[in-house]
Amino acid sequence: MSSSSTNNKMCAFCSNNVATGQGQAIFTAECSHSFHFSCVGNSVSNGNYTCPICHVKWNYFPFTMPNFNANVPPPQYSSPVSHGFGLQPPHPPTAFGFQALPHPAFEFQARRPRPAFGRIVEPWPKLGPKSIVFSDDEPLPTITADPNSMDSRDGLQSVDIKSIPERPAVAASESISQFAVLVGVRAPPLSDNARLLNRAPIDLVAVLDVSGSMGGSKLRLLKRAVHFVVDNLGPPDRLSIVCFSSDAQRIFPLRRMTDNGREDAKMAVDSLEAIGSTNIVEGLNKGVQVLEERRQQNPVASIIFLSDGQDTCFHDSLFLTSPQPRQAPGYLHLLPGSICPRNRGTQDQVPQQTFPVHAFGFGSDHDPIAMHAISDESGGTFSFIESYEMVQDAFASCIGGLLSVVNQELQIIVRSASNGVEIKSISCGRYANEISDQGCRGIINVGDLYADEEKEFLINLSVPVLQGAGDEEGEGKTSLLDIVCSYRDIVSKERVRVDGDLVEIRRPKVVSPPDMVVNLEVDRQRNRLWAAEGIAEAQRMAETGNFTGAQSLLSNRRTTLLTSASGQAGDSLCMWLESELKETEKRMGSQQLYERAGRAYALSGMNSHAYQRATTRGNAVPGAAAQALSFGSASSTGFPASAAANISFGAYTTPNMANMVNKSQQLNKASVSTPSKE
Known part of the structure; x- marks a missing residue:
């Protein structure tokens, strides 16, 4: 008993005391014997993996500090490199890239407790985090696939462009200061046969x-x-x-x-x-x-x-x-x-x-x-x-x-197609946009697109009187917009240009009643912007403590959605928006409720609409069909039950996102049904 106690007080490598508080880090192995960290580190780096006292083979031991030479490039990874918090499985030192790769555990002084075995009972020395660089990324694989082969090009399509004027006709003698054109882009799907090759x-x-x-x-x-x-x-x-x-x-x-x-x-x-x-x-x-x-x-x-x-x-x-x-x-x-x-600095040139x-x-x-x-x-x-x-x-x-990124650096360029047609504004959320040439040219920088992802924007134009049409018996036309989309192709790495159809409207002397009806797709996009603006305004009101006003605003927006043309038609997007407004309104019922869940819920919704990209909100995950209406039932929305049954949570969810969530849920179900081995 006394012998064991003595062994635990002395380092078997240097025969000096291993008491704490003497300025040296102490390593305690799983066999309970303690040594100076530097001593056991030198021993391990020489290939010794057994305790010098009880001769038990260690399963965990400290990673030794390498002789790092900043002039030597990081090693090529030919075998696993483990980067935990200083405990490594028993492999030869060369397997861990000792020669040039510093271990991340030394980037900061360790301040968290060590595991029950292999425990550091004094902090490691602080080595200055500012000097550490991360140019040790593993080299990318060399891809030699033929871009023209069926394996790499199968199923890869170009971006689709759609454009829809809010009405098909405007009277020839009429001028309109705000006429909306819906411009949308949709990315191609991923091919199951070459999924890794067709996405970035x-x-x-x-x-x-x-x-x-x-x-x-x-x-x-x-x-x-x-x-x-x-x-x-x-x-x-x-x-x-x-x-x-x-x-x-x-x-x-x-x-x-x-x-x-x-x-x-x-x-x-x-x-x-x-x-x-x-x-x-x-x-x-x-x-x-x-x-x-x-x-x-x-x-x-x-x-x-x-x-x-x-x-x-x-x-x-x-x-x-x-x-x-x-x-x-x-x-x-x-x-x-x-x-x-x-x-970013204003002087940044790059x-x-x-x-x-x-x-x-x-x-x-x-x-x-x-x-x-x-x-x-x-x-x-x-x-x-x-x-x-x-x-x-x-x-x-x-x-x-x-x-599932299939397109990058995507831009939409719109140009006025007739004299007098002027681009007044572009409703595109947080995407950068610019109007130039006195309203004759507009650009939207979209960036990356996921497979099957769709972005829709409203371009607001002024439409002039049709000149020289007063004496004609027939009807004329006004060309509104030319649309071009360009992006970088994932496979070829080249820029691709896609031309959209010319956007035109008819200009009769007298507009018939059917031609006065606003297109439902334009109406639903206006509803989306109306709902998003309502959530942002209600959130600002809630921040000042005006929860009654915030709830009233959201309630009024819901009523407006229900009475809109697309709302009356049972449009699924309007149903989702109405449910979202209802849930946001509920979470702004009091200061306590807002602080706990309302603020985060509203901000997540604002972010989602600003980028037209799905986010998890509250208890609903995008793509989780089972939770499609977790924040509102069909009966509470005012929409038909059949419409409610066809919507999954999140208007911006892509098929790949839904598939990944389904995979996660199936894995969770399997883990619940399988007894734990712990």
Whole structure:
């Protein structure tokens, strides 16, 4: 007994005392014997994996600090590289790239408790995070597919363009100051035969909150959700994982999701533990750094960012006490310009890439104002996950879109097709647009399109009197718009131009009653904009404490939708919008209800409409048909039950998103029916 006690007080490698508090990190192995961290690290790096006292073979041991030479390029990955929090399975040192790749556990001083075995009982030395660079991304595979072969081109179609004037005819003697033309684009579907070849591979960074509030079931569900993401990325895709609490760490470099890559990524995820405060700024900065310092780039780059709390390191306390409406947090100026374009310098000559941040507010205590602002600035989505069990489905819906990008850098250019026809405005949400040449030319920058994704915009024109038509017995025509769409093709990497049909209207002397009816597709798009504007206005009113006014506004908007032409026709989009307004109204019933769920629900809806892209809201996940009307039944909407049965939650859900959510739900069902082995 005394011998064992003595052995535990002395390091078997150097024979010096291993008591804590002497300025050296201590490593305690799973056999309960303790050694100086530097001593056991040197031993392990020389291939010794057994305890020198009891001769038990270790399964876990510390990763030794490599001799890093900044002038030596990062190694080519030929075998798995595991990046957990300093505990590694027993493989030869060369399998981990000791020669040149610093382990991420050394990027910040460790402040979280170690696992029960292989435990560091004193903090590792802080080595200066500012000096660490992330140019160690795994090289992309060389693709030699023939672009003209059936395997790579099968099923890949061009973008479809549609254009619909609000009415087919305007009297020749009439001039109209606001005449709407609906312009829409729809991306082609993905081919099942060549799905990986016909969509853009992605570089994805998961920025995950592991602060103390994420403990217990939250962290367990988050790990399972990230495992799902890992399993559904393909070999051309790359993933990096960043976690943050009081500080931020990259725990897994940007690696391809091959079989080995998936296995190592899951090991990194499983090493996560919840402790500390919430440093959102450092987490996002670290995630952006991974993308900015890549040596090679996949065509698509995005960040998925999850947090269940407020930034406790940079948060402005005035936001919690001021009676004024809450604004975007002041710490946005600390974020890089690649996710917050407002921070770009006016002298920047080189165009900077923007990385969309798809933010997930987890539970009722997160900061929806901040997360909405971050996603909105970057062109990403903001989802509100009200129920913890939904996190995997929410991730599934998001990556279902990200893993189906078929068109990039898409632009829509519209030109006046007749003298006197002038473009007055373009209703396109948060998409950048510009009107030039005195109203003769307009452009909308859409960016990436998911497979089967559709975007619709209203172009508002002035239509002049038809000159020289007074003495004619027949009717003339007025050409309104020429439409061109251009984008970069995923397979050929070349820009593709698609010409739309010329938009024309008839100009009779007298307009018949049928020609006075507004097209239902134009009417439903106006309803969508009307509902989105109502939600934004109600949210502003709720921020000032005017919940009665906010609810009244939303109720009036619902009534207007029901009495519109498309509403009377039982249009499914109008049904969905009416249900959304009803649920938003309910969540603004009181200050407490609004703070807990109403603010996040409204902001997520505003983001969804602004980019015409599906988001998880409350207890409803886009593409989850079983939850299609979880926020409102058919009888409460005023629409026929048959119409309610045909709609799935989210007007912007794509087939690939729905398929991924269904896959997630089936996996959840299988895990529930299978007894746990734990």
